[in-house]
Amino acid sequence: MNQDNCFHCGDVCDSDPIFYNEKKFCCNGCKTVYEIFSENDLTCYYDLEVSPGATPKDIEGKYDFLSQENIIEKLTEFNDGKTQIVTLYIPHIHCSSCIWILENLNKLNSGISSSQVNFGKKQVRVTYHTNTTSLKETVCLLSNIGYEPYISLDDFKTGRKQVNRSLIYKLGIAGFAFGNVMFLSFPEYFEVGEFWLEKYKHLFRWLMFFFSLPVVFYAGQDYFISAFKGLRKKLLNIDVPIALGIAVLFLRSSVDIIFDLGSGFFDSLTGLVFFLLLGKFFQQKTYSFLSFERDYKSYFPIAITKIKDGHETPIQVYDIKKGDRLLIRNEELIPADGILISGNAQIDYSFVTGESKTVNKQSGDKLFAGGKQTSGLIEMEALKSVEQSYLTQLWSHDVFNQNKEEHFTTLTNTISKRFTITILSIAIIATSYWLSADASKALNVFTSVLIIACPCAIALAAPFTLGNLLRIFGKMKFYVKNATVIEQLANINTIIFDKTGTITSNKKSTATYEGDILSSSEELLLKNTLRGSNHPLSRALYNILEEHQIITLNHFEEHLGKGIEASYNNEHIKIGSASFVGAKETSVLETNVHISSNNYYKGKFTFYNSYRRGLSKLFNELKKDYDLAILSGDNAGELENLKKLLPSKTKLIFNQKPDDKLEYIKYHQSEGAKVLMVGDGLNDAGALAQSNVGVALSENVNVFSPACDAILDASKFSQLFQFIKASKQAITIIKWSFILSLIYNCIGIYFAVTGQLAPVIAAILMPLSSISIVVFTTVSTNFLGRKLRKKG
Structure with a gap:
């Protein structure tokens, strides 16, 4: 670096530079930033890039307005009085150094718990505790280290970027x-x-x-x-x-x-x-x-229960309007900001803040979108409609990402890894030849080779193909988190299914009761306890039982893999496995739900499973190319039925707890298996997270699992093979795009190397080749989509 330049920002120092720690700075602001970094052991910031900083501007008093509560309420996307989250637009973000320092703000201010950079949008999302810091202090800190946010007070929005007309x-x-x-x-x-x-x-x-x-x-x-x-x-x-x-x-x-x-x-x-x-x-x-991302988000998959005139109706979240009364069951996500009307609210905001501590809320308190109810059923009134991009952001929150992509190399990176160095080598060799043969052509040859061989077409092939397929899948009710998941889906060789609620349908199940007659108060408590649970058997039994008056439970608790318990006045009920309710295990191989009231065993409901339409056909399609297995938490009551329905080589394993499923997948992955797990998203969260691709099946419930990579509408279950096949065909389209691009480059390089191609013609042909690749991938994926819809 030039010795006359500022160590922090790189600007030329004037005639009166400031010296500190044997380093030269152009102003006190840059010196202060360096001091902050030094005091907090963050000087490796300067190792990432020479003079990466920006000169901080005089900000004294500039951000006093950020102390006003009404402005804080408008600017923050989450504010429960203890934790606030704000997304700020930072125009100065430009390199890896910027990302590094902005994602280490917690080392500069202990009140900041986390900060995440969206490099493409030049935004940083900051989570901080209000008892130790504030929005004003956070913004001042950013400004002091040279990353002043752009805040528009005209519409109370942060990160509002003006239209970039520079191109x-x-x-x-x-x-x-x-x-x-x-x-x-x-x-x-x-x-x-x-x-x-x-x-x-x-x-x-x-x-x-x-x-x-x-x-x-x-x-x-x-x-x-x-x-x-x-x-x-x-x-x-x-x-x-x-x-x-x-x-x-x-x-x-x-x-x-x-x-x-x-x-x-x-x-x-x-x-x-x-x-x-x-x-x-x-x-x-x-x-x-084409706007892949926007179109994809507009089909986001969550359903919610709306209460109108005493009737409960499932609706898609993007149909929620201000003033709607919503029912939120245990483990369901709050899809929009609202006011708590009734129920015991224990909200887990880890989706939003990354901290799993639950928060108690009383009737009349405000609830924020992204919180998960963990203690039974509540009712709320929506204050605004759902922002799809916000829900998608929650789904992709880094706190929940196990970074399955870490050891996964995309097709584009594999193919284009050494592309540029190859082209440079060709250009140098060809130019060297023409310098000795005809020096007047050497310059044209060098320039033409560099331009015509630009790998733009290669760079565009995968984003356009997979982006368009994301949109097509979304329209067909298969919601994939990102484009990398499609590439991973094309590579799987093992598919594992949960049984209850996955290959069985809750809507068509029937059950018979055997035991002591339930009193009217017990029936009332049973119905209302089931109402708060999202377990497939709970939903099935709730739909079978007769309508009863709706009551607010005094206590509700769900024990994953075991059952649920609740109390109302002096009545206490347990619903679940025989061991959970205190009954003796029976040797009969059946799917049962046992009930005890006030610690007295009452009886059991025996279920007769109704399997999803197209189950046998789906498994027969999959058996040719994949190892298939069913992992069920139930006993082996359905073993004989499943043997008749499914291919002979399908592995059937019962009495599996959530941890058992996870360990089963982990073992097979260690043996080289690439696993797709299909589950209900509730009990199977661990297995979905462990698998290479986790697909949660959704059946009109708002079970929103961050562990899954995709959500499949239950009505499209029989098309799972077609979706996997389409993912493989998408990879084929990308490979054909690469081949076409290679043909373009070979032909172009031939004419360039032989001196027959002028640089300006190369400049015309290069974008034309890129646009032709975009057209090819878009037309091909749209054709793929039409084939999918016909088979659906």
């Missing part, structure tokens, strides 16, 4: 310069006489030089910046060849006119940048038009 401005300047340079080049093109050539050619050439300056140093600057940052980190990104081509053309052309060797290649240079930017503009517009 349009650069495209306009490059187009203007290209047109004028072409016009000024006409006399030389056509050699139109001594008057023009001798009298004005030097003027025209210098005019072309000046027109090229804003093109190279403004319109094309992004390519140089990206290439420079990559090289500084010892990475060869896809902008290195482009930046090299532009630089070589400009330098060679400048030398030509300075020493009067010729008119240079300013027409090719300005045309090259113009068509590169035009291609980027069309790619940007195409991607925005």
Whole structure:
């Protein structure tokens, strides 16, 4: 680094620099930031990138308005009085150093519990405790270390980014310069006489030089910046060849006119940048038009129970309106901000804050979207509609990610790993040849090879293919968390199913009761206890029993894998396995739900399972390519029925607790299995998290498990094989895209290496190849989607 530059921000120091710890700073602000980092053992920030910081601005008194409660309420997305969460737009985020320091804010302020950076949106999501810090202190801290947030008070929103029109401005300047340079080049093109050539050619050439300056140093600057940052980190990104081509053309052309060797290649240079930017503009517009992420989020899968005129109706969360009365069962997610009306609310906000401590709420208290009810059933009134992107953000919260992608290399990374260095090698070898054969063609060859072989098509193939498939799957009620899951789904070789609520249907189950007659008060308590549970057998029995008056329970507790218990006035009830309610185990192989009242055994409900439509066909489709197993927490009562329904090689394992299922999957993974687990999302959370791909089956309940990678609507269960097959076909589409891109590159490189391709033509062909790949992947995945819908 230049010794005259500031150690923190890299700006040139004036005549009166500030020295501290043998380092030079341009102002007290930069020195203060360095002191903060030093005191908190964070000086390795400067090891990631030389002078990565920004000069902090004078902020004294600037953020006093952030102490006002009404503004805090508007700006924060979560605020329970003890913990607040805010998402701030930080314009200065630009490199790995920024990400590193912004995700270590807790070391600068102990009141901040976590901070996560969204690099693409230049946002940081900060969670902090209000008893030790505040929104104002958090924003001031960010400003003091050179990351001042942009906050719009016009609409009380943070992170509101103004429309970025820089690409349009650069495209306009490059187009203007290209047109004028072409016009000024006409006399030389056509050699139109001594008057023009001798009298004005030097003027025209210098005019072309000046027109090229804003093109190279403004319109094309992004390519140089990206290439420079990559090289500084010892990475060869896809902008290195482009930046090299532009630089070589400009330098060679400048030398030509300075020493009067010729008119240079300013027409090719300005045309090259113009068509590169035009291609980027069309790619940007195409991607925005398809809008995969937005469309995907609009189909988010959770259902919720709405209460209207005493009737309970399941609705999709995006149908929730302000004022709707909602029923939230045990282990269900609160989908929208609201007011608690009735019930014992024990809310777990770990989805939002990352901390699993539950919070007690009383009637009239505010409830925040993303909290999970953990103690029975509550009723609430929605204060606003659901924000789909917010729910998706909760689903993808880093706290719950086991980072299954850590040891998974995507197809794009595998193929394009050494692409740039290969192209550079070809360009250097070809240029070396032409320098000895025909030096006049060497520059064109070097530039054309670098431009025509740009791997943009390779970079776009996977995002467009998998992004479009995410949208298609969402429309068909198969909701996949991200594009990487589709690649992992295509690689599985083992599929494990839960039984109750997964391969069996709650809606069609029937049951008979055997035991002492239940009193009316016991029936009332039984019905209302089942009402608060989301276990498949609880939902099935609740639907079978007659309607009863709705009461608010004094106590409710659900023991995963065992049963539920509740009390009302002096009555106490237990519902679940025989051992849980204190009954003797029977040798009869049946699916039973036992009941005890006030510690006295009353009897049992025996279930006759109704298996999902298309179960046998699905398993027969899967058996050819996958190892199949069923892990059930029930006893072996359905063993004989399942043997008749399912292929002979299907493994049937019963009496499995949640931990047993997890260990079973872990063992098979150690043997090389790539496991897909299909479960109900409640008892199977551990197994879903352990598997390579975890799919939770949803049947009109709001069981929102962060452990799952995808949620499948129960009505589409029989299409699971088609979804897996489509994932494999999507990978095939990506591979074909790579092949097409390789063909483009081979043909283009041939013409470039042999000196038959001008750089400006290469610049036109490069975006056209990228756009053709986008069209190919979009058309192919849409065709794939139509095939899926026909089979559905």
